[in-house]
Amino acid sequence: MVDGKVLIVDERKCTGCLLCVIACSVVHTGDIDLERAHIQVWRTDEDRYVPLTCHHCETPSCVRACPTKACHQDEATQRVLIDATKCIGCGTCVVACPFGHAHYDEVAGVSVSATTVTGAWSAFASANRRPSPTSTPTTTTG
Ligand code: SF4
Ligand code: SF4
Secondary structure, three states: OOOOOEEEOOHHHOOOOOHHHHHHHHHHHOOOOHHHOOOEEEEOOOOOEEEEOOOOOOOOHHHHHOOOOOEEEOOOOOOEEEOOOOOOOOOHHHHHOOOOOOEEEOOOOEEEOOOOHHHHHHHHHHHOOOOOOEEEOOOOOO
16 A cells, blocks of 8 residues: 555546646646646546546556566555656556556656656646545555
8 A cells, every 4th residue: 555645536526627737747847748747637538537647556567567677666655656767768667557647758758657746746736726636645546
């Protein structure tokens, strides 16, 4: 179980405004570049919006798939992180993630996941005027 804050999203309240994505990209890249945000929002065929965040899975497929161990589970917190210095940008973790969360940052040349969960949560919470995201100290998003 993940130790610390995690981001929980109530997709029923998501309007697809993308403010969380904008805020996340600014936090992580210093720029408004939606493709590089760690949060992504998918629009379904039924016109529903599904914000994607890392579930920090207990047995993460992305970690098992990574050939360089860049994608790893932090021993102390159980968070799934990507060490950019070890990432070769092969995209295997992206394919391996069953939730469609991990994605490739073409500018940085590495894959991104919820590498800095606290920052991402703060950005999300600040950008979103609705009280849908909540943080809990010890539960996972999945
Ligand atoms: S990137 Fe996907 S598979 Fe890996 S921990 Fe997050 S949700 Fe699980
Ligand atoms: S893109 Fe990077 S983190 Fe993902 S599997 Fe390849 S080396 Fe590992």
